[in-house]
Amino acid sequence: MEFGVFYLPSIGNKQEISQGMAGRRTDLYQRMLWNLAEQAQYLDAHGYYGIAFTEHHFHIEGEEVSTNPILLDMFIGMQTKNIRVGQLGLVLPSQNPIRVAEDVAILDQATKGRAFAGFARGYQPRWVNTLGQHYDTLRDNTTDPERYEALKKELYEEHFEIIIKAWTQPTFSHHGKHWQIPPPNTFWAAHEVTRQYGQGVDDRGMLTEIGTVPETYQKPHPPLFQPFSFSESSVKWAARHNVVPVTIVCDPEICLGQFRACQAGAAEIGKTLPLGKGIGLAREVVVADTDEEAMAIGRESGCFIWTKFFEPFGFNSALIKPGEDYKTIPNTFESMCERGLTLCGSPDTVARQIERILKQLPAEYFWLYVYNELVPHKAMMRSFELLTRKVLPHVSDKIA
Numbered sequence: 001m002e003f004g005v006f007y008l009p010s011i012g013n014k015q016e017i018s019q020g021m022a023g024r025r026t027d028l029y030q031r032m033l034w035n036l037a038e039q040a041q042y043l044d045a046h047g048y049y050g051i052a053f054t055e056h057h058f059h060i061e062g063e064e065v066s067t068n069p070i071l072l073d074m075f076i077g078m079q080t081k082n083i084r085v086g087q088l089g090l091v092l093p094s095q096n097p098i099r100v101a102e103d104v105a106i107l108d109q110a111t112k113g114r115a116f117a118g119f120a121r122g123y124q125p126r127w128v129n130t131l132g133q134h135y136d137t138l139r140d141n142t143t144d145p146e147r148y149e150a151l152k153k154e155l156y157e158e159h160f161e162i163i164i165k166a167w168t169q170p171t172f173s174h175h176g177k178h179w180q181i182p183p184p185n186t187f188w189a190a191h192e193v194t195r196q197y198g199q200g201v202d203d204r205g206m207l208t209e210i211g212t213v214p215e216t217y218q219k220p221h222p223p224l225f226q227p228f229s230f231s232e233s234s235v236k237w238a239a240r241h242n243v244v245p246v247t248i249v250c251d252p253e254i255c256l257g258q259f260r261a262c263q264a265g266a267a268e269i270g271k272t273l274p275l276g277k278g279i280g281l282a283r284e285v286v287v288a289d290t291d292e293e294a295m296a297i298g299r300e301s302g303c304f305i306w307t308k309f310f311e312p313f314g315f316n317s318a319l320i321k322p323g324e325d326y327k328t329i330p331n332t333f334e335s336m337c338e339r340g341l342t343l344c345g346s347p348d349t350v351a352r353q354i355e356r357i358l359k360q361l362p363a364e365y366f367w368l369y370v371y372n373e374l375v376p377h378k379a380m381m382r383s384f385e386l387l388t389r390k391v392l393p394h395v396s397d398k399i400a
Helices: 014-018 026-045 069-079 097-110 125-131 145-168 191-197 232-240 252-267 291-300 302-313 315-319 333-338 347-360 377-394
Strands: 002-007 050-053 084-087 117-120 224-226 244-247 280-287 342-345 365-370
Touching (some): 026 069, 026 377, 050 069, 244 252, 244 365, 280 302, 280 347, 291 333
Parallel strands (some): 002 050, 002 365, 050 084, 084 117, 224 244, 280 342, 280 365
8 A cells, every 4th residue: 555645735824824915925835845855854754645736726724825836846856766656636627638748757757757747637616717717618617517527527538538648649730529649730931840840731831740748757757646536427537537536525334335346447447457456545634642633733733724614615515424515514623523534543443443433444555645735844744754763654654
């Protein structure tokens, strides 16, 4: 089993965020960067699989300041030697897929094959609609919400197809609903040079294909992840496309359905997966020397963001049990802990919690998601130390 750390990079503590506009403060951002570097170096030295960052824009509030996770990956990659760096994930509907393919390839080359890529559909219209407004119907998520969601899925899948072509073919073309690559009737003045040293032009000098550079260091491409999968159909799609779905669904019965959906999706392309292979779990994890200390830290960190910022977007659906309506779930720290989203306590407590989860749901990947800075740096380092020394060795032979 592989353990990675998924950062939702907050740049202030509760008090600093409560003062307003924390996301714009250089002092807080600089503190975050160098605290991240020290944490990453510890994780790098102790066998963790990877470090991941989310993608969000315009977070002036300070809760997830991660506008370009690939650049954060590059920063961390330059501070480390072994650990993988990637995204959970890039929001494909509002991205230029060719730029994504190019940027991840550069990251993969710069880190000599330590990159991974994660792709998501996006849920925050404040920035998805702003950055994706050139796709006309992404400008409005209220008039026809079903069409809005269908368009995001459409764009996600077409952009994914383009990225895979860019990574796996020296040159390629694409003729889809939203993209024509290369655009029709594009004359290339340097066609003789391209004909001599490259490819992708016809005898009239018109472009027929393009190729992205550099190629990825890993072949055929870096490992792929898809956060966060709620529906079994999304899990199946990921498995059919050799993408690892990552779930934050907590109820074992519902989550087991996702694990089986992963097996079913893989079977559709002729792959036989043992239960849990090719799928990942994500849980918030806070470890301290005592249960009381860990609970105090958790109440002021993840709970502060989850109950104020995630719940309005429907994320309490991760906490539902069969037959429940997520809107009826208490929006409290106690609910997050009782339902298994937040694993919080002493090493013994958290070890038992993780062992119980993995006994029912033997995932290949376990992502420990953390709200750095909301958890003070000293407490974050102590949490990683306790995880490394006293918790994770019980369930993984990768953690040194």
